[in-house]
Amino acid sequence: MSMASEIPTADLIRMAERDGKQCYVPVLHPCQRHKMEFVRYRAGDQLRRNRWGIAQPVLRLQNRLAAPLFDLVMMPLVAFDQSGRRLGMGQGFYDRAFAFRQQAASKPLLLGLAHECQQSAHPLQAQPWDVDMDAVATPLRITRFR
Ligand SMILES: Nc1ncnc2c1ncn2[C@@H]1O[C@H](COP(=O)(O)OP(=O)(O)OP(=O)(O)O)[C@@H](O)[C@H]1O
Ligand SMILES: [Mg+2]
Numbered sequence: 814m815s816m817a818s819e820i821p822t823a824d825l826i827r828m829a830e831r832d833g834k835q836c837y838v839p840v841l842h843p844c845q846r847h848k849m850e851f852v853r854y855r856a857g858d859q860l861r862r863n864r865w866g867i868a869q870p871v872l873r874l875q876n877r878l879a880a881p882l883f884d885l886v887m888m889p890l891v892a893f894d895q896s897g898r899r900l901g902m903g904q905g906f907y908d909r910a911f912a913f914r915q916q917a918a919s920k921p922l923l924l925g926l927a928h929e930c931q932q933s934a935h936p937l938q939a940q941p942w943d944v945d946m947d948a949v950a951t952p953l954r955i956t957r958f959r
Contacts, residue, residue, distance in 0.1 A: 814838050814839070814860070814867055814869060815889065815926075816889070817924070820950075821951075822887065822926070823856070827856050830855065833926055835853065835854060836854050836855070839851060839852075839906070839910075840852045840863070840869045840870060841863045842873075847906060847909055848904055848909065849906050849907075849910050851878050852869075853876040858870050860950070872933045880910050880911060880921070881913055884920055884921055884922065885922050885924060886921045886924065887924050888907050888909070888924070888925055888946070889901075889902075890931060890949075891931065892933045892952055894932065894935070894936050896945070897945040897946045897949070897958030899944070899946050900933075900937055901946065908943055908944050912942065913924060915944060923944065923945075923946045924947065924949065924950055924951040925950070926950055927949050927950070927951050928952070929951045932951075947959065
């Protein structure tokens, strides 16, 4: 669920639904501070703002899906570089959620959503826990990294 300065996702969700795909969006874990759950979302579902001001649906356990089961994940970012390194908002939510991708090349495909100006002119320095993206989409292009 995009925030003000991010690539808006509402139309992407509507298009995906129209194509018969099932969409899930992040919901903060009620107890574990840096954990996200992914909850089924249909356009029009009731939303509330979480502690970061991001809209999220109500967390119902039966509506969750585990991260390794997704086919495609569209993720926000602050900056990216030419090799698919990703700088987030500094909380490690996405790095934790997709840490299993460090061990094996598996689905889901991790696609960053970015404005052109978010590409760093210099390589970003990665920490051991940083999960690289498979591709990034900007309003002008989709770049596949590996
Ligand atoms: N898999 C992990 N297990 C434990 N801690 C982690 C993991 N991934 C990241 N962290 C911790 O999260 C903190 C923030 O990480 P980082 O600065 O890379 O966030 P980010 O990539 O900007 O955020 P996000 O992943 O939410 O987009 C770091 O202190 C790091 O130690
Ligand atoms: Mg990181």
